[in-house]
Amino acid sequence: MNLHSDYPFWLIKDGIYNSYPKLSNDIKTEIVIIGGGITGALISHKLTQAGFEVIVLEKNHIGQGSTSASTALIQYDIDTPLFKLNKIYGEENAEKAYQLGGDAIDKLEELTNKFKDKADFKKHKSLFIASYKKHVSEILVPEFEARKKAGFNVRLLSEEELKSQFGFSAPGAILSKQAASINPYKLCNYLFEEVASKGNYIFDSTEIKEIKQKGNKVFLKTFDGIKIEAKHAIVACGYESEKFLPNKVSQNNSTYAIISKPHKEKIPFINDTLIWETKSPYLYIRTTSDNRIIVGGLDEEFQDPEKRDKLITGKSKILKKKFNKLFPEINYDIDFAWAGTFSETKHGLPYIGSCNEFQILFAMGYGGNGITFSTIASEVLKNIITKSKNSAIKIFSFDRDTLKK
Numbered sequence: 001m002n003l004h005s006d007y008p009f010w011l012i013k014d015g016i017y018n019s020y021p022k023l024s025n026d027i028k029t030e031i032v033i034i035g036g037g038i039t040g041a042l043i044s045h046k047l048t049q050a051g052f053e054v055i056v057l058e059k060n061h062i063g064q065g066s067t068s069a070s071t072a073l074i075q076y077d078i079d080t081p082l083f084k085l086n087k088i089y090g091e092e093n094a095e096k097a098y099q100l101g102g103d104a105i106d107k108l109e110e111l112t113n114k115f116k117d118k119a120d121f122k123k124h125k126s127l128f129i130a131s132y133k134k135h136v137s138e139i140l141v142p143e144f145e146a147r148k149k150a151g152f153n154v155r156l157l158s159e160e161e162l163k164s165q166f167g168f169s170a171p172g173a174i175l176s177k178q179a180a181s182i183n184p185y186k187l188c189n190y191l192f193e194e195v196a197s198k199g200n201y202i203f204d205s206t207e208i209k210e211i212k213q214k215g216n217k218v219f220l221k222t223f224d225g226i227k228i229e230a231k232h233a234i235v236a237c238g239y240e241s242e243k244f245l246p247n248k249v250s251q252n253n254s255t256y257a258i259i260s261k262p263h264k265e266k267i268p269f270i271n272d273t274l275i276w277e278t279k280s281p282y283l284y285i286r287t288t289s290d291n292r293i294i295v296g297g298l299d300e301e302f303q304d305p306e307k308r309d310k311l312i313t314g315k316s317k318i319l320k321k322k323f324n325k326l327f328p329e330i331n332y333d334i335d336f337a338w339a340g341t342f343s344e345t346k347h348g349l350p351y352i353g354s355c356n357e358f359q360i361l362f363a364m365g366y367g368g369n370g371i372t373f374s375t376i377a378s379e380v381l382k383n384i385i386t387k388s389k390n391s392a393i394k395i396f397s398f399d400r401d402t403l404k405k
Contacts, residue, residue, distance in 0.1 A: 007338070008068045008069040008257075008336075008338040008340070009257075009259050009294075009335075009336045009338065010067075010068045010070075010183060010184065010185035010186070011063075011064060011068040011185060012336065013183075014183070014185055014186055014189075016061070017062075017063075017186075017189035017193075018062065018189060018192070018193065019061075019204070020058075020062060020192075020196075020202045020203055020204045021203060021204075022203060022204065022205040022206055023057065023203040023206040023222065023226050023228075024226065025226065026226060026227045026228070026229075027055065027201075027226075027227075027228055027229075028228075028229045028230070029053050029054065029055045029201075029228070029229075029230050030052050030053040030054065030230060030231050030232070031047055031052050031053065031054045031055075031230055031231065031232045031233075031234065031385070032054075032055050032056075032057065032218070032220060032228050032230040032232075032233050032234070033054060033055070033056045033057070033233075033234045033236055034057050034208050034211075034220075034233065034234065034235050034236060034237050034244075035056075035057075035058065035235070035236035035237035035238065035241075036056055036057070036058025036060075036061075036062040036063065036065075036188075036192070036202065036204060037058075037062075037063060037065050037066055037067035037188060037236070037237070037238060038063070038067045038070070038184050038187065038188045038370065038371055038374050039236040039238065039363050039366075039370070039374040039377065040056050040058070040234075040236045040237075041063070041067075041187070041188040041189075041191040041192050041195075042191060042374045042375055042377070042378040043234060043236055043363065043374070043377060043378045043381055044056050044191070044192070044195045044200065044202075045191040045192075045194060045195055045378070046378035046379065046381075046382050047378075047381075047382060047385070048194070048195045048198050048200050050382055050386070052385075053200065054195065054200045054201075055200065055201040055202070055203065055228070055230075056192070056195070056200075056201070056202045056203065057203050057206045057207075057208060057222075057228075058202070058203070058204040058205075058206065059204075059205070059206065059207035059208070059237070060204065060205070061204050061205070062188065062189065062192055062202065062204050063184075063185050063188035063189055063192075064185075065238060066238045066239070066340055066341065066342060066370070067184050067185055067188050068184070068185045069257075069338055069339070069340030069341075070184045070185075070340065070370060070371070071257050071284065071286065071294050071296045072181055072182050072183065072184045072286075072371060073179070073181060073274050073276070073284055073286050073368075074104075074105055074108065074179060074180040074181060074182060074371050074372055075101065075105075075126055075176075075178075075179045075180075075274065075276075075369065075372065076098055076099070076100075076101030076102040076104070076105060076152075076176075076178060076179075076372065077098075077101070077126070077128065077176075077276075077369075078097060078098060078101065078348045078349065078367075078369060079344065079348035079367045079368055079369070080347050080348035080349075081139060081142075081143045081146070082094055082095070082098050082143060082146040082147055082150065083142040083143050083145070083146040085097065085098075085347065085348070085349075086146060088347050089347075089349075089395070089400065091149075093394075093395050093400075095149075095150040096391060096392065096395060097349060097392075097395055097396075098147075098150060098152070099150065099151070100376050100392055101369070101372050101373075101376070102152070102178050104372045104373075104375035104376050105178055105179065105180050105372070107375055107379075108121060108180065108182065108371070108375055109121060109123065109180065112182070112187065115187075115190050117186075119182055119183050119186045119187035119190055120181070120182055120183040120186060120288075120289045121180060121181075121182045121187075122180060122181050122182070122289065123179070123180050124179045124180055124181060124272050124273055124274050124286075125175060125176065125177055125179060125272060125273045125274070126175070126176040126178070126179035126273065126274045126275075126276075127157075127162075127166065127173045127174070127175055127176075127273055127274070127275045127276075128140070128143070128173060128174040128176070128276060128277070128278065129162070129170040129171075129172070129173040129275060129276070129277050129278070130170055130171040130172045130173065130277070130278050131170075131277045131278045131279035131282075132171065132278075132279070133171040135171065135172075135278040135279075136171050136172040139278045140156060140172050140173070140174055140278070141156070143174060144156040144174050147174070147176075152176065152178070153176070153177045153178065154174055154175065154176050154177075155174070155175040156172065156173075156174060156175075157172060157173045157174070157175055158172055159171055159172055165269075166269045166270065166273065167268060167269035167270075167327070167329075168269070168270075168326045168327055169326075170277075170326075179274045181274065181286050181287075181288075182371065183289075184370075184371060206222055206224075206226070207222060207223050208220050208221070208222055208223075209221050209222060209223045211233055211235070211244055211360055213357040213358075213359045213360055216231070216359060217229060217230070217231060217359065218230045218231070218232060218233040218359045218360055220233060231359065232359050232360075232361060232385055233359065233360050233361070234361045234362070234363065234381060235360065235361070235362045235363070235364065236362075236363045236364070236377075238341075238342065238343065238364070238366075238370075239252045239302070239341050239342055239343040239364075241343070241362055241363075241364035241365075242343065242364065244360075244362075245355055245362070246355070246356065249345065249351060249365065249398070250343040250344060250345050250351075250364065250365040251301065251343065251344055251345075252301070252302040252341055252342070252343050253281075253299045253300060253301055253302055253341065253342055253343070253344060254299065254300055254301070254302045254303075254308045254311075254339055254340070254341050255281075255296060255297065255298070255299045255339065255340050255341070255342060255368075256296065256297065256298045256299075256311070256312065256315040256316070256319065256337070256338075256339050256340075257294060257295065257296035257319075257337065257338055257339075257340070258294070258295050258296075258316050258319050258320060258334050258336070258337045259288070259292050259293070259294045259295075259334070259335055259336050259337075260292050260293045260294075260332050260333055260334060260335060261292065261333045261334075261335045262290045262291050262292050263291040263292070263293075263331075264291070265291065266287075266291055267287055267291060267293060267330060268330075270285065270287060270293075270327070271287050271291075274286050275326075281297055281298060281299035281300070282297055283295070283296075283297040283298075283319075283322050284296050284297055284368075285323065285326075292335070293323070293330070293332065295319045295320070295322070295323045295332075296319070297319065297322075298315050298318060298319060302341050305341075308339050308341070309339055311339070312337050312338070312339055313337075315337075315339075316334060316337040320332055320334060342366065342367065342368070342370065343364060343365050343366070343367075344365060344366075344367035344368075345365040345367070348367050348369075349365075349395065349396060349400070350363065350364060350365045350366050350367075350369075350373045350376075350377065350396055351363075351364050351365045351396060351397070351398055352373075352376070352377045352380045352381065352392075352393075352396035352397070353380070353381075353384055353393060353396060353397045353398065354384070354398070355398045361381055361384060361385075362398075363377035363381060376392065376396070377396075379392075380392050380393055380396060
């Protein structure tokens with residue numbers, strides 16, 4: 001196996017779209033966004049559409065961090081099941097968080113319709129499968145009931161129904177009709193192209209050293225001593241966002257993925273279905289537009305890139321073995337393998353908004369739902385900046401633990 005980690009599949013497949021200049025002069029703007037991945041792309045695009053003057057700063061190269069390492073399963077599901085989230089934040093807030101995920105899928109479909117190839121956006125069904133027999137009664141049944149009550153189009157499948165309809169065995173599953181997949185690296189680049197075409201600026205190879213708020217303005221300085229002045233700063237640099245916070249609010253994890261060589265024909269049963277499981281950390285599976293199969297999971301606490309990447313070969317073998325156990329009749333030849341890093345919060349909800357200082361905003365802690373939550377964040381942050389009402393602001397705030405249960 002010729003395994004890669006430095007170059008995730010999307011980057012190898014699509015190559016470098018655009019190169020942007022390094023910021024070399026002091027600059028003033030309305031909004032500065034730190035982070036040139038899919039989160040920064042969706043937020044900058046939303047704010048550009050709203051008429052704001054925006055600049056984006058990426059310390060490496062646009063879209064080549066966690067975005068290009070993403071497996072891009074787009075679901076309304078949150079890593080904490082709805083029935084558990086109900087007990088933590090109350091039914092109204094928990095259901096709203098899940099419903100916003102569903103809305104985000106529809107908004108992404110509408111957004112990608114403008115692009116010739118839709119950034120490979122494709123609607124899917126989703127299967128949340130029981131890893132063990134006991135998880136049917138402990139997780140699937142209460143989760144199914146919670147989702148039905150919240151208005152989601154879901155079915156609870158028995159082991160026999162799962163086998164007959166999808167060709168593999170598990171003790172049971174929840175079938176959802178609302179999910180999708182996408183090429184995140186492609187979408188990221190498409191959005192930044194539009195942002196730049198509207199007169200806003202994107203800079204890469206530009207790393208921020210410090211952010212300070214003075215009065216109603218924000219002042220930033222790069223490691224090269226370049227100064228940026230803005231009315232608002234948005235920190236959207238994935239798992240590195242926490243370094244700009246006074247306290248630790250999330251945990252960084254490594255995740256691993258493999259992708260097969262293309263199959264000559266569409267893969268039976270699973271071509272239009274995303275699959276993930278109740279076990280934690282969970283296994284997840286999706287297909288691509290060129291009939292490949294992505295398998296990911298085996299998450300663990302992040303240490304450093306070198307230690308993470310040394311585990312790729314071993315993790316790849318385990319992922320393939322897990323896939324073969326579910327689908328022994330499907331040939332799986334690994335083409336590429338890679339690792340990525342993401343941050344997650346205690347209960348699976350991201351932090352979107354200000355921590356202590358209103359002019360400095362964050363979008364972080366997405367867990368396994370980066371693209372869905374990035375779409376939500378773009379709307380929530382626009383509402384915060386324009387001082388518009390949005391019930392989601394409280395749900396994703398840093399002080400959400402004060403929500404009534």
